[in-house]
Amino acid sequence: MANRQQLIGKQTEMHHSQKSSFVLFIEKRWYSSPGVLWLLLPLEWLFRVLASLRKAILMTKREELSLPLVIVGNIAVGGTGKTPVLIALAKYIQGLGHKPGVISRGYGRVSGETLMVGPQSDSKLVGDEPLEIFRSTGVPVCVAKKRIDAVRYLAENSECNVILADDGLQHYALKRDLEFVVLDEKQPFGNGHCFPLGPLREAPSRLKTVDIVLQKNSKAESIYSFVIEPTHFENVKTGEIKNLDFFNTQAHLYALAGIGRPEKFFSTLLSVLDHKNISFYSFADHYNFTPADFSFAGNNVLIMTAKDAVKCKAFAQDNWWSLHVRAVFPPVLENEINKKIAFLGQIQ
Numbered sequence: 001m002a003n004r005q006q007l008i009g010k011q012t013e014m015h016h017s018q019k020s021s022f023v024l025f026i027e028k029r030w031y032s033s034p035g036v037l038w039l040l041l042p043l044e045w046l047f048r049v050l051a052s053l054r055k056a057i058l059m060t061k062r063e064e065l066s067l068p069l070v071i072v073g074n075i076a077v078g079g080t081g082k083t084p085v086l087i088a089l090a091k092y093i094q095g096l097g098h099k100p101g102v103i104s105r106g107y108g109r110v111s112g113e114t115l116m117v118g119p120q121s122d123s124k125l126v127g128d129e130p131l132e133i134f135r136s137t138g139v140p141v142c143v144a145k146k147r148i149d150a151v152r153y154l155a156e157n158s159e160c161n162v163i164l165a166d167d168g169l170q171h172y173a174l175k176r177d178l179e180f181v182v183l184d185e186k187q188p189f190g191n192g193h194c195f196p197l198g199p200l201r202e203a204p205s206r207l208k209t210v211d212i213v214l215q216k217n218s219k220a221e222s223i224y225s226f227v228i229e230p231t232h233f234e235n236v237k238t239g240e241i242k243n244l245d246f247f248n249t250q251a252h253l254y255a256l257a258g259i260g261r262p263e264k265f266f267s268t269l270l271s272v273l274d275h276k277n278i279s280f281y282s283f284a285d286h287y288n289f290t291p292a293d294f295s296f297a298g299n300n301v302l303i304m305t306a307k308d309a310v311k312c313k314a315f316a317q318d319n320w321w322s323l324h325v326r327a328v329f330p331p332v333l334e335n336e337i338n339k340k341i342a343f344l345g346q347i348q
Contacts, residue, residue, distance in 0.1 A: 075181060
């Protein structure tokens with residue numbers, strides 16, 4: 001992945017919008033030496049103790065579910081490619097002849113209701129990632145404040161015979177049948193510490209207890225590799241599809257990402273438009289955009305992530321586009337998924 005210096009070396013401009021200097025400082029320390037964050041070491045110890053107690057308590061309260069549940073999550077804060085993996089997994093399970101559904105809390109949404117996601121859903125009510133998942137797969141997607149409520153709703157109101165949980169690895173009240181963990185490509189454990197000293201939600205030893213660990217372009221024997229592949233550009237306003245070479249005649253482009261690790265999207269975009277001059281703007285993860293946030297682009301071509309696009313469709317301009325990607329599983333991983341899904345047994 002190209003880092004910030006490499007991006008600038010390609011005649012690009014990097015801008016940080018809506019990310020405070022404090023947040024940028026914390027992120028830098030999480031993925032390098034902790035530096036002054038060592039002062040938070042006692043809080044990390046406290047976090048680990050409380051997390052262990054919470055896990056023990058929740059596991060005693062687990063309820064039997066009427067449908068098999070597959071967790072797709074991670075052990076670190078921030079983007080790891082989890083959403084493309086979940087989308088690819090849902091499509092693959094569909095291809096096996098099953099009927100998957102997806103549950104999510106819908107991080108950042110303003111509603112606490114249990115809601116089914118639909119074509120006209122408002123991302124503010126259902127969350128940006130659930131809406132992106134629905135639009136990419138067409139499978140039933142339900143959001144709820146308590147994930148167990150979403151499972152029950154899908155069991156009663158859809159034809160699903162297997163549930164995929166978007167995140168929820170640490171939600172131990174959910175009894176799960178399979179656990180998939182997606183690791184960051186370059187720095188899967190950051191500085192190796194748990195929150196707030198580092199980005200980890202759980203210690204790396206947690207990976208020993210999950211069913212499948214995935215990592216983009218991994219060469220480790222115990223980890224399954226996958227790749228993220230750009231597929232096409234889509235007009236945010238009209239839904240028009242264009243090939244990856246569509247912007248080859250553009251002299252300058254603007255790019256925007258409001259995701260956990262925006263540099264990943266920027267690097268992917270550069271792999272498609274490597275020779276272009278591009279100005280990059282990063283926003284906070286799950287940022288709720290307004291038209292005023294786009295004044296920097298003027299009437300120029302703007303490219304964003306698919307996750308951001310679902311929040312901007314209502315006020316999008318004609319020349320706003322999203323770059324779509326997909327996770328591609330190698331045959332060895334597909335074979336392992338086949339084995340794991342077959343072992344669920346409960347799927348009818």
